[in-house]
Amino acid sequence: MRSFFTFAVVAIVGCREPDGERVALPGGSPGIGFDDLRYSAALDRVLAPGGRSGNLYLIAPDSLEIESIGGFSTEEAYDGGHDFGATSVDEGGGRLYVTDRTTRTLFVVDPASRAIVGQAPLAAGPDYVRWVEKTRELWVTEPSGDQLEIFALPEGAVDPVSVAVIPVDNGPESLVIDQRAGRAYTHRWQESSLVFDVVSRALLAEWPNGCAASRGLAIDAERGFFFVDCSEGTVSVLDTRDGHVLSTEARGSGFDVLGYDEALQHLYVAGGACGCLVVFGVSAQGALSFLERFDAPASTHCATADQQGHAWVCDPDEGQLWRVNDDAP
Amino acid sequence: MRREPIAWIAAALALSSEARGHEPQLDAGAAIAWAFPVGAAEEGTELSDATVGLVPITIDLEGRVAPRVGIGLLVRYGVGIPTMCGSAGECTASLGSDVLLAARARFVLPDLGPISPRAGVGLGWEWLATRFADEDARASRLRHGPVPLVADVELALTPAQGWTVGLVGGAALGVFVDRQVDTAYGSASVPAADLAPHAFIDIGVRVGAAW
Numbered sequence: 001m002r003s004f005f006t007f008a009v010v011a012i013v014g015c016r017e018p019d020g021e022r023v024a025l026p027g028g029s030p031g032i033g034f035d036d037l038r039y040s041a042a043l044d045r046v047l048a049p050g051g052r053s054g055n056l057y058l059i060a061p062d063s064l065e066i067e068s069i070g071g072f073s074t075e076e077a078y079d080g081g082h083d084f085g086a087t088s089v090d091e092g093g094g095r096l097y098v099t100d101r102t103t104r105t106l107f108v109v110d111p112a113s114r115a116i117v118g119q120a121p122l123a124a125g126p127d128y129v130r131w132v133e134k135t136r137e138l139w140v141t142e143p144s145g146d147q148l149e150i151f152a153l154p155e156g157a158v159d160p161v162s163v164a165v166i167p168v169d170n171g172p173e174s175l176v177i178d179q180r181a182g183r184a185y186t187h188r189w190q191e192s193s194l195v196f197d198v199v200s201r202a203l204l205a206e207w208p209n210g211c212a213a214s215r216g217l218a219i220d221a222e223r224g225f226f227f228v229d230c231s232e233g234t235v236s237v238l239d240t241r242d243g244h245v246l247s248t249e250a251r252g253s254g255f256d257v258l259g260y261d262e263a264l265q266h267l268y269v270a271g272g273a274c275g276c277l278v279v280f281g282v283s284a285q286g287a288l289s290f291l292e293r294f295d296a297p298a299s300t301h302c303a304t305a306d307q308q309g310h311a312w313v314c315d316p317d318e319g320q321l322w323r324v325n326d327d328a329p
Numbered sequence: 330m331r332r333e334p335i336a337w338i339a340a341a342l343a344l345s346s347e348a349r350g351h352e353p354q355l356d357a358g359a360a361i362a363w364a365f366p367v368g369a370a371e372e373g374t375e376l377s378d379a380t381v382g383l384v385p386i387t388i389d390l391e392g393r394v395a396p397r398v399g400i401g402l403l404v405r406y407g408v409g410i411p412t413m414c415g416s417a418g419e420c421t422a423s424l425g426s427d428v429l430l431a432a433r434a435r436f437v438l439p440d441l442g443p444i445s446p447r448a449g450v451g452l453g454w455e456w457l458a459t460r461f462a463d464e465d466a467r468a469s470r471l472r473h474g475p476v477p478l479v480a481d482v483e484l485a486l487t488p489a490q491g492w493t494v495g496l497v498g499g500a501a502l503g504v505f506v507d508r509q510v511d512t513a514y515g516s517a518s519v520p521a522a523d524l525a526p527h528a529f530i531d532i533g534v535r536v537g538a539a540w
Contacts, residue, residue: 190466191513210512213463231413232461232468233378234512248517250470250510251373253461254413273412274378293373 019277019294020313020324026068027053028319031078036088036128037257037304037314037321040096043111046304046312048321049086049098052078056086056098056109061306064323069109071116073102080299082316083125090138092131093153097138097160099126106140106151106160118158123149123165128175132198134182137163139198141172141186148172148186150201166201168194173214174257180221181240187214193228193238207243210236216258216269225286229255229269235278237286246286251293252278257302259311266326268311270296270303277303277313279328291328353491353539356399356435360387360497362533364407364427369525370457370472370505376527379459379470383407383427383529397437403451403479405429405501407529409459422462427529429455429501431479444484445493451479455503469511476503483535493537502528 025032025048033051040047045058045067054074058067073085086107088099095117096109104125108118124145129138138151138160147167151160172186177198184196190212195205211230218227219240226238233253237246254273260266267280267288277294299317306312311324364383366376384407391401409425431453438446456473481499488494504526509518 190464208514210514212461212466212468212513230468231463233374234468234510236512245514248510248512250508251371251378253378271378274375276375276378278373290373 016275016295018297018313018315018322020322021064023059023064023066023321023323025050025053025055025057025066025320027055030319031080031317032319033078033080033082033084033087034302034314034316035082035257037259037302037312038089038091039259039304039306039312040091041307042091046306046321047089047091047096048314049089051082051085051087052076053319054085056089056096058111059321061308061310061323067114069096069114069116072098072100072107078319080317088126088128090129090131092133093136097129097131099129099140101125106138108153108158108160118160120151120160120162123147123162127173130175130177130184132177132184133179135198137198139175139177139184141175143172146171148175148184148196164201166196174217176217176219178219178221178240183240185217185219185226187211187217187228189214193217193226193243195243205243207238208245209238210234210245210248215256218258218260218267220260220262220265220282222262223284223286225282227258227260227267227282229258231255233271233274235267235269235280235288237282237288239286247288249280249288249290251290252276254301257304257314259304261305261307261309261311261326263307264305264309264326266291266305266328268303268305268326270300270313272298272300275300277311277324279311279326281328292326294324296322354393355390356393356401356537356539357390358388358493358535358537360389360533360535361385362387362497362531364529364531366527367530368527370527371508371525372523377412379412379461380409380425381412382410383531384410385427385529385531385533387535389433391433391435399435399437401433401435403429403431403433403453405431409457411459411461413461415463419462419464422467423460425457425459427455427457429453429476429479431476431501433479443486445487445495447483447485447495449479449481449483449499452477453479453501455501455505457505466513467511468513471509471511472505473507474503474505476501478502485535485537491539493535493539495535495537496532497535498532500528500530502526
């Protein structure tokens with residue numbers, strides 16, 4: 001019945017408002033080129049690098065209280081892309097780490113004082129930054145240089161120091177760290193994913209990932225699953241032991257940054273081409289099951305999970321976020 | 330009000346008996362159109378996720394079983410315009426296709442001045458392929474299923490004896506019962522878990538010949 005109802009409504013109306021609760025951000029208008037979207041369990045905040053706004057936004061998942069940390073590149077106009085200012089963030093070792101694409105700088109932020117306390121220049125335009133607990137390093141993807149750049153940040157230091165570069169031909173796209181196993185996962189732009197040892201920095205494996213256009217990734221370290229989404233709308237689960245594909249689903253399209261809720265074992269993928277947020281369940285065997293589809297902004301391409309039953313979706317054209325309640329079992 | 334269309338057709342059929350001796354026995358036509366995607370390919374996937382629409386070319390052939398009633402077949406091949414592609418080469422490689430094979434009854438309705446209206450109704454089977462290309466990498470999804478309703482209306486002019494040119498609008502309402510997801514590492518065929526209705530609603534131009 002629901003399908004027939006949806007069919008009739010779409011036929012008559014043609015387009016729909018995004019589902020969820022709108023989270024307007026200070027300085028968000030006329031738009032923000034969101035890319036990376038994270039949740040910090042230590043801070044209990046959703047972390048949203050604010051592109052041209054010059055801010056990193058910290059949002060309380062329940063109260064929706066918003067704090068802004070400024071000091072990054074700013075610009076009045078929004079050009080519709082996500083190549084300006086702060087676009088990636090991670091949290092670890094009591095600090096926040098932010099990359100600024102305009103100044104090609106890696107910033108270290110003290111979350112207590114809400115201030116930038118350190119920085120380092122990057123060798124090439126950055127995409128993602130991730131904290132590696134085991135080595136106290138920051139790994140930064142630099143696709144414009146076809147490389148990963150690695151920064152050391154010893155205990156007590158505030159300015160990261162570039163210590164190594166790992167060439168990644170036709171990449172790297174996206175980055176996730178399995179802190180427990182000491183592995184870093186990234187993509188080549190098409191068809192495969194790479195696994196690195198974070199201590200030796202050696203390439204351990206390259207796995208076919210089922211994508212024509214590789215985009216987002218995530219891991220379930222506890223259960224040994226590596227999740228991949230593709231721009232064309234395919235989502236796959238790979239076994240972290242040997243990279244074999246456990247499950248593949250295909251719903252929606254235009255996916256990029258994905259979110260995963262380890263408690264619910266739900267995967268969230270958002271795409272502008274479909275104007276949708278799709279929720280998948282992940283079984284103990286790694287099988288994907290479609291749970292629900294929500295309407296999302298037509299400019300969206302990023303999602304995250306706050307581990308409290310909400311998915312978060314970026315809305316670049318409006319410079320805001322949407323919080324969506326995930327009530328699926 | 331509901332009986333009006335039926336009465337209209339019945340009246341047309343009755344009136345047509347007068348002209349039986351002059352009616353052609355075969356009709357053939359070709360049409361080109363734009364078709365809008367509506368509805369879901371399956372639960373969680375709108376038809377418009379992968380295609381903004383089709384450019385269908387339709388060939389039809391029918392024989393008259395009554396002066397104003399024809400029964401025949403139509404074949405529609407639609408080129409699917411992708412929602413995403415990054416370059417001219419990728420856009421070309423991302424073109425999809427939709428093939429519809431249908432049986433149809435077509436009724437010649439009473440003339441409206443110089444316009445000769447015709448209405449068709451039928452059923453068929455549909456095969457839809459959507460594709461995506463990124464550099465040299467390819468992905469595709471293939472779906473097929475029954476189309477229990479194919480309906481169209483044509484408003485035709487007769488510029489020459491035995492020839493018609495008309496505006497045609499219609500819809501093909503179907504469901505997909507099977508899908509195949511092809512990726513770089515292989516393909517998987519999965520029966521559709523949820524039968525979600527979809528339609529291509531088209532408007533275009535048809536050229537017909539009768540003899």
